[in-house]
Structures are given as C-alpha cells and as structure tokens.
Amino acid sequence: MRKICLVLSVILGLFSCTSDVDNLDSEMKSIELSAKTSSENVKLLTAWTANRSSPVQINYQRKFKVKVKNLAYQKEVAIHHATYNGNWVDIPLTFEQAIDNDEEIWVGEVTPDYEIYSDEFVVKYTVNGETYWDNNNGKNYSMLVNVGGYLSPEINVELNKDFTRSTGASFAINVNARRNYGAPAAVEVVYTTDNWVTKNTVPLTYQRYFRVGYAHYIMSPNQFDVDVYDTSIRVADNVQSIDFAIIYKVDGQEYWDNNYGDNYTLNKIIY
Template sequence: MRKIYLVFSVILGLFSCTSDVDNLDSEIKSIELSEKISSENVKLLSAWTANRSSPVHINYQRKFKVKVKNLGYQKEVVIHHATFDGNWVDIPLTFEQAIDNDEEIWIGELTPDYEVYSDEFVVKYMVNGKTYWDNNSGKNYSMLVNVGGYLSPEINVELNKSFTRPTGSSFAINVNSRRNYGTTTTVEVVYTTDSWATKTTIPLTYQRYFRVGYAHYIMSPNQFDVDIYDTSIRVSEDVQSIDFAIVYKVDGQEYWDNNYGRNYTLSKVIY
C-alpha cells in the first residue's frame, strides 16, 4: 500500500511541475511580447468581449478592429492571443475596407462555445517579409471575458454592429462611446430614408447596464471608460432601408462615426 502512495505522489509531483513549466513559458512569452517595439504601421482601434448566452447555450464573443498602413498587397493581420492552456495562438483578421492616407481596416470576430482565450493579446502585422506589432506601448492588451468595449485614444465613438440590426418595422442602433467625466455628452444618430434629400436626428439613450445575453450584463462605463448608448428608429412599412451616421458631442466638439465617409446602411430582413 505504501508503494501505491509513493507512485501516486510522484505522479502528482510531475503534474505539478508540468503545470508550473507551462505557466512559466506563458509568462516568458508575455514578457517577450511586451518588449516588442510598437509600430505606427499597425494599431488596434477597438475591441469587444461579451458573454452571449441563452437559456440553453452560451458563447464568448470577442471582436477586434485594426488599422494598418498599406505597405504591400500580400499581408497578414492577426491578433496574437493568450489561451487558458498557457499557449499563444494567432486569430486571423480579414480585410474590411480601404480608408484615407493609404490605410486599411481589418476586422475579426469569434464566438467560441467555451472560454478558450484568456485576457492578454497583441496585434501582429506581417507584410513584405517584416513583422510589425501593436503591444499597447509595451503593456500588452488585456480584456476579461465580459468587459464590453475598448476604444483606442483616437476613437471617441463607434457603432457596435453586433447589436445594430433591423427589428421588424424598426432599426436598433447600438453605440460605444468614450466617457467624459464632468462634461455634458450627447450621442445622436443622423439618418435618412430618401438618400439624404431629408434627414432626421434623434438622441441615443445611455445604458447603465446593457444586457448581452440571457443572464449577462455589461456595466458602463467599464474599466476602459467606455459607455453604451442605444435607440430604436421606427419607420413606415414602405421604408426598406436607412442610411445613417453617429455623432458624439462633448464640450462643444463633434466627433463622428460615419464609416470613414461612406455612412452606414441598414436594410429590413426579407423573408
């Protein structure tokens, strides 16, 4: 019996050592990434994490939006993300659109059914045989599983496409905006149903707690001082789509999310 206990103790010891080694490897990798020099050629614009649950199912949404300099036709843009098993994996992003200054927007979204990813990540951009990083100025990025939105310093307001959609005879509009303490802030949607021959402006409503699933909420402002606003635009039955943009007003200044000058379009779902 004593021999059995001895073998069992050795096995537990080996398992413990393996776990410690994995954790150490992950910590070393984290330190290595934080020592990379961030480049102006790649920048995380926004990110989002949320528990998307129902009474019978749950998934874990992560979204990323990145801006890169167009340094070549063949390129890869990825989120280099830590996982709960101590590894680091690449999450590929896809090209969304070209914008001014010869720059591009790349995006990615995942909804795994279990918590694959831990909180730490960086952005990696590979082009012309070179690799450029955005590691949050040496701190790496860190977002827990149900935080809501992160906005880079250059972004004050951004449409949240996950919760912006047609809903019957209405259009639900959802926005992430930067919190400004001690100032008067308004967030509005400017929309048209006739190709901008006329336009309508309506305010969005601040949401202190925003429901993202059956039993999960996001608090605003969150740890990144990001607030959530939303509204519903009701239209007549003959209106099939709207074009719109978001304006964020604070201290007499206006900041727009108009999809880089293209505006947004929402269309009713036809069954």
C-alpha cells in the same frame, strides 16, 4: 506499500513540474511580447467582449478592429491571444475596407462555446517578410470576459454593428462612446431614407446596464470608461433602408462615426 507511495510521489512531482514549466513558458511569452516595440504600421482601434447567452446556450464573443498601413497587397493581420491552457494562438482578421492615407481596416471575431481565451493579447501584422506588433506600448492589451467595448485613444465613438439591426418596422442603433467625466454628453444618429434629400436626427439613450444575453449585461461605464447608448428608429412601411452616421457631442466638441466617409446603410429585413 512504501514502493507504491514512492512511485505516486514521483508521478505527482512530474505533473507538478510540467504545470510549473507550462506556467513559466506562458509568463516568458507574455514578457517577450511586452518587450517588443509597438509599430506605427499597425494599431488596435476597438475591441469587444461579451457573454452572448441564451436559455440553452452560452458563447464568449471577442471581436476586434485593427488599422494597418498598406505596405503590400499580400499581408496577414491577426490577434495574438493568450489562452487558459498557457498557449498563445492567432485569431486571423479579414480585410474590411480601405481608408485614407493608404491604410486599411481589418476585423475579426471569435465566439467559442466555452471560455478558452484569457485576458491578454497583442496585435500582429506580417507583410513583406516582416512582423509588426501593437502591444499597447509594452503593456499588452487585457480585457475581461464580459466587459463590453474598448476604444483606442483616437476613437471616441463607434457603431456597434452586432446590436444595430432591422427589427420589423424599426431600426435599432447601438453605439459605444468614450466617457467624459467633466462634461455631459449626447449621442445622436443622423439618417436619411431618400439619399440625403432630407435628413432626420434622433437622440440615443444612455444605457447604465445593457443586456447582451439571456442573463448577462454590460455596465456603463466599463473598465475602459466606455458607455453604451442605443435607440430605435421607426420608419414608414414603404421604407426599405436607411443611410446614417453617428454624432457624439461632448465638452463643445463633435466626434463622428460615418464609416470613414462612406456612411452606414441598414436594410430592412422582411420576415
């Protein structure tokens, strides 16, 4: 009996040591990433996390938008993300559009059925044999599971495409905007149905609690001082699409999200 107890103690000790080593490796990896110098060649613009649940299923959405300098045609952009098992994995991003100053927008998202990603991540940009990082100036980025939107300091308002859609005879518009605690704010959508021959302006409504799933809500403002606004635009039956942009007005300033000058287009879905 004494031998059996000794063997069990050794086995348990090995498991404990393995767990400690895994945790130490994860901590060292986090410290190593934090110690890297953030580069002007890559920048996290926005991020989003939410529990996208239904009565029978739940998934954990994480999505990202990144800006990079176009240093070469061949490049790889990824979110280097910590997982709950102590590893760090790459979430690859894909090219979305070119913008001014020879820069590009890259985006991506994951929607796992169970919670595999922990809070911490950095941005990774590999081009011309070099790797550049955005590690939030040495602090790494951190987002909880169901927090909603993060906006970088250069972004004050952004269309949330996941909740912007055609809904029969209407168009639902959803927006994330930075909270300004010193002044009242207003968010509007400016749209046209005739290629800007005429235009209309509709206000968006502030959402203290915005539903993202069957039993999950995003609270405004969130941990990053980001608020949710939305509205519904009803159009005539013969209107098949709208072109639009977002205006955020606060403290005497106007901030626009017009898709980097291209405006947004939303097509009606016929059921």
